[in-house]
Amino acid sequence: MPFNKALKPLALAISLGTLSLGAQAAAEQYFPLQSYRIGPYAAGGTGFFGGFIDYLQYVNANGGVNGVKLTWSECETEYVVEKGVECYERLKKGLNGAPAAATNPLSVGIAYATLDRSTADKIPLITINHGRTDSTDGRVFPYAFPLQLNPYSEVSAIVNYIGQQVGGLDKLKGKKIVTLYHGSPYGKETNEVLEKLAAKYGFALTLLEVPHPGNEQQSQWLNIRRIQPDYVILRGWGVMNPVALKTAQKLGYPTDRIIGNIWSNSEDDAAPAGAAAKGFISITTHPSGTGFPVLQGIKKSVVDAGKGNLADPKRFGTVYYNLGVVNGILNVEAVRIAQARFGNKPLTGEQVRWGFENIRLDDKRLKELGALGLVQPLKLSCADHEGGGAVRFQQWNGQEWKLISEWVQADRALLRPIIEASASKYAKEKGITPRDCAKEI
Amino acid sequence: MFYSEAGQFSTRYAADRRLFRLRRDRLGLGLLLVFAFAVVPQIGNDYWFSAILTPFLVLSLAGLGLNLLTGYAGQLSLGSAAFMAAGAFATYNFQLRIEGLPLLASFALGGVVAALLSLVFGLPSLRIKGFYLIVSTLAAQFLVPWALVKYGWFSNYNASGVISAPRLDVLGLDLSSPAGRYLLTLGIVVALAFLARNIVRSELGRNWMAVRDMDTAAAVIGIPLARTKLLAFAISGFYLGVAGALWAFTYLGTVEPHGFDLNRSFQVLFIIIIGGMGSILGNFLGAAFIVLFPLLLSNLAGLLLGGLIDPGQLENIQKMIFGALIIVFLIREPEGLARLWQQFRARLRRWPLRY
C-alpha cells in the first residue's frame, strides 16, 4: 500500500520543517512574508512581493541595516484567509533565531484575522494603503499600521480632487457621483464615509455593488448611463477593473470621468482593457517608473545581478512593484529607527513597532533613501498610524501611467473623529483599554 | 422454532448496538481521547493549536456534516459553506443580542438556524435528483453570503461586514488561549461525532443509506422519502452550522461572509471524497489530509529542493496533485482513506503473518 509507505518520510519532513525554526540564532532581522503568487489576485501579489523582496536584497547588498542582515521566507496564502493565518502562525516565531520584524499580508481579510494575534504576539501588522480604517488610531490598535493611506483618506482625497476639477469644493453641490464597489468587505468599507461626505458637500451619491469577482457589469453600467454622473469612483479589485473600463467603453461612458481607487491603479488593472482604458484616471501613493535612485540601485545590485524576484522583468518599475519597494523602504526605515534606540542588532516586533511609530520621512531623508518623489513625506506617532493621507492622480495613456496632479491631501481633520469613534466602539466591544500616548516615548 | 434461541441472543443485541463492537477499537479510541484531551494540551504549541489542530477539527466536523447528507443520504451538495456561514452569523447574533446566553447554547442555536436554512434549500430534493440538486445548493451558496454582506443587521452594522468572536467562556472557564480554543473545539467535535455515529447506526441512518442506494425500493418498503431526505438536509445543516460557528470563533476569531465562499464548499467536498463517503472516521482522515498535505508539500520542497521551486509554482503543483488525487481516489478507492485504514488495520491484525 503506497499510501502507508509514503507517510513515513512525510511525517519526518513535517517534524524537521517545524523543528528547524528553533535552531541557532544569527544576527539577522527576519521578515515573514505571507505572499500570494497564484489565485485571482496573483498579479498584485507577485508585483508587491517582488518589489519588497528586491528592496530587502538591495539593502543586504549594501551591508544590511547597520550591519544587521535582513532575511525572509515566503509562505503562499493565495489571498485565502486561513492560509494567511497558518502562514502567520508558522512564521511568527522568526527564522533560525532571527526575530520577526513585522507582517505584511497585503490582504484585508488576512489582516482582520491576524489583528488580535498580532497584538497578542507583539508583531506589527502593516497594511500599507489598505486595512482597517480605525486601526489608524494607534491607541486602540497598537500593532496595526495602515501606512500612508487608509480607506477613508483615500475617498476623501478623491472627493477633494473632484472638487478641484469642478472649481472648488463648494461647486460639488448638485453634482452626481457614482461609486462602483466590489461586493466584499473591502469594497463596502468606505460607503459610510462617502455618504457623510455627500451630505457635507451636497453631491448626489449612488452606490452600486458589483458582485465578486466582477466578470459581468453590464447592468451596473447601464444604470450609470441612466444616471449620467459627473464622476464614477471605481473601488475595484482584480478582474473587476478592466471589465469596468471595457463595459464603460461599450456603453459610452467617458473613461476620463472614471477615477480608480488605490486597488484599481496598476498596469494590471488598465492594460487588459486595451484601448478602452485610455484616459482612465486613478490615484496613487507613489509614481510608477524606474527613474528613482533607489530603483536604479535595485536594478544595479539586484536585477542586473540576476537575483531579481520578478518572473517577468518587464514589470520592474510598475505600480505594484514600486509599492513593494515603498513598503520595503518603510519597513526597513522602521527597523533602522528602532535600532537607533535599541541598538544595532536584530530587534523584537515590539521594538520595531516603536520604530514605526517614530517614522519621520521628510524630503531630506527621502533624498538620502533615493526615494524623493516615490514616497510621500510621512510622520507617524503613537496615535496616528497612517501618517500621510496624500495621493497623486495619474492617467493611463494606453501604455503607462502619467502623473496629472500634485499631492492631493485628504481631509484628515474631518475624518479623525469618525475614526476615533469607530475605534472606541471596537475597544468597548473587545474590552481594550486605549493606550495613553503621553506615556509613550 | 424461532423463539427457542431468543434468550441467548438478547445479550448480544445490546452488544451489537454498541458504538464500537471490537474491544480493541474501544480501547484504542479511549486512549486516543485521553491523549487528545489530556496529553496534547500539555505538549502542543501555539502553532499546532491555532494553525493545525483547531482547523483540522473544525473541518472534520464540516466534512461530517456534508458526509451525512452526501455520503449517507446520497444528496450531493455544493453549498456546505453557505450553511457554515449561516451558523457562524447566527451564533454571533445570538451572543450579541441575548444577554447572558451561554456560549454552547449559542452554538447550538446557530446550528439550528443553519439546519432550518438547509431544510429550505433541501426542499427541491423532493422533486429533483442527482446533480440537478447542485443548482439548489449553489443557489444557497451564492444567496447566503450576499444577504450577509448586504444586510448590515447580520454583522451588527460593521462597516465591512466582518464579525469578531465573542469571549469564549464555558461554565466560567476562559478558553480564549490557543489551547483553550483547541479544547473547546475538541469537546464539541467529539460529542457531535459520537452523536453522528449513533444516528447513522439508527433507523434514520439505515433509511438514509436505503434512499442513497435505491430510492424506489426504499419507498416500496415504506421508508418516507420526503421526511428522510429533509431530515438529512436539516441534520447536515446543523453540523455545518456548528462547524461554521467554530470556524469563525474558535479558529479564526473573525470572519467575513466571503470566508464561506464556493471554494470552502469544494474543500469540504474534497474532505469527504478523499476521506471516504459514508464513513465517520473518513471525515477526520480527509480533514487531516487537507490540512496537513499542503504543509508537508511546502516543507518537503523547502527541505529537499532548497527553494528551487518558487512558492507560487508549488501551489500550482499542489493544486494539480489534489485534482489528481481526487480522480485516483474516485477510480481506485471510492471509499477513501477510511477504507485504506481498514485494510491497514486488517493487515495489522494478521501481522506478523503475511497472509
Place this chain on the structure above:
Amino acid sequence: MSLSSPPLLELSHISLSFKGVKAITDISFAVARGEICALIGPNGAGKSSLLNVINGVYQAQEGQIRFDGEARRHMRPHHAAERGMARTFQNLALFKGMTVLDNVLTGRNLKRRSSWIEQALGVGRAPQEDDEQRRRAEEVIEFLNIQSWRQSLVGTLPYGLQKRVELARALAAEPTLLLLDEPMAGMNAAEKKEMSRFIVDINREFGTTVVLIEHDIGVVMGISSHVVVLDYGRKIGDGPPDAVRANPEVVAAYLGTRH
C-alpha cells in the same frame, strides 16, 4: 379463513399504458386470504407491470384496487407498505452499500415507534425497541438460513443469495401480502427447490398471502393454489392450477410463444 370471508386483494378493471402503449388491459381478479397465487404468462405479458400497479409503483389509468377492505383508485408505495404489502423485484432492488443485517432491518422500518432523536441519544423507547427489532431481524435471517453473511455487504454476495436477502427484507416487515417478482429467476434446480420451500413455509407458518410471478410452470403448479394467466396485457386464465392447465387458450398462448 372461511370461504365467505372477502378476498384480501381484489383488482377490478385495471388498465395501464405507457405513452399510449397499452401494457395492461382491463384485468380483474381476486386473491383470497392465505393463498399462494401465481401470475404466469409469456414475456411482456404485463406481469411485472401488474405487480407494480398493485403496490403503487405504477399508477393505473383505470380500475380499482381493493386491499384488506380498503378500495383505492391509486395505490402509493408507501401506503401499500403501511397497509401490509411487501415485495421483491425482478432485478433485485437491494441496498448494495449496506450489510445483510442492515438490509433486513430496513424492512422493519415501519415497526418503529421511537423518534430518531430517541434513537440517536439512545434514550426512551429506543434501546428496548432496538433489541426487539434486531431480534426479529435475526429470526428472519435464521429462517432463511443466511446467518453466515449477516455482516457482509450485499453487493458482494452471489445472485442467489441476494435474492434470498431481498426476500428476508420483505419478510421482516411481517407483511399480510407478499409480492414476489420472479423469486427463482436465474437459479438452478436445487436452489429453486430450496426457494420454493421457503415460500411455502412462509405461507404456512405466518399465514402470509403470496402473489408471485414465475416462469417455471413445474414450480408454479407445485406450490400455488391459484393461477392467473396473462397474455398481451389481458387475462386469459384464472383458477386452480389443474383447471388452468386444461384451459385451451392458455395452452395456445404457451405453445404459440414456445416459451
Place this chain on the structure above:
Amino acid sequence: MDFFLEVLIGGLLAGVMYSLVAIGFVLIYKASGVFNFAQGAMVLFAALTFVSLGERGVPFWIAFLVTLGTMLLLALAVERLVLRPLVNRAPITLFMATLGLAYITEGAAQALWGAQVHGLDLGIEDVPLDLGGLLVSQFDLFAAGMAATLVLLLSVLFNKTRIGLSLRAVADDTLAAQAVGIRLSRIWVVVWAVAGLVALITGLLWGARLGVQFSLSLVVLKALPVLIIGGFSSVGGAIVGGLIVGASEKLAEIYAGPLIGSGIENWFPYVLAMLFLLARPTGLFGERSIDRV
C-alpha cells in the same frame, strides 16, 4: 422604454456569451453523460495557452492551431485517464472527477504560463453602435455572430458527418451503439476535443472582454443555471437558456436591485433555475426519463 430595450438587448447579448460556455457542457454531456465542471478550466487553459504563444511571437493562426492541438492532447488524456477507468460509474462520481480535472487543468495552466493578466485584442473595436437611439455593443454583436457560426458548424458536424451520426447513436443508446461497432473511446476523444475547440473560442471572446486570467475559469458558474434552464442535452436549449439567464438577470439587477439591494447577479440565475426546476425538472428542452424497476 428605450432604456428597458437597451437593458433587454444588452442582457440577451450577454446571454449569448453564457450560451457559448454552456454549449461545451452540452456536447460532453450528450456523448458521455458527464457533467463536466472542468469546462471553465478548459476555457482558461485554452485562452492562456493561446495568448502566451501570441506573446512569444507566434502568429495568430499557428497559435490557434497549436492550442487546438493541445486541447486534443488534453482530450486524449481525459479519455484515457479519467473516463475509461470510470466507465459505468454513477453520474455523481463522474461529476466529482471533473472537479478534480478542473483543479489539474487550472493548476497546469498557471504552472505553465504564470498567473499575470494578459490583454487580448481580437481587433474588434468595442465602441457602441447607435441604432436609432439604442446603443448596442459591436463586440457583443460579433460574439453573437461567432456563437451562431459555431452552432451552425456543430450542427453540420453532427448531422452530416459519420462521426456525428455515431455520436448521436451513442447519445441515444450507448449499448446499442457499441453493439453496431461504434468505438466509444473514439467518440469521447472527438467530443472532448470539440469541447476544447468551443473552450478556445469561448476563451478568446471572454478573454478579449475580461483579460485572460484566472477568473476566466469562473465563467463555468454562469453556465450552470443556463444548462438547468435549457436542459443538459440540447444545444438549442443552451442558447435559449443563455438568453433567458442573460436578459432576466440584467432586468432583475436594474429593476429589482433598488428594492432588495444591488449585486444580485451571482445568485439570481440560480434561484431562477431552481424555480424552473421545480416547474420542469428536466429543463425546457430536456427529455424525461422513466424510472424502471
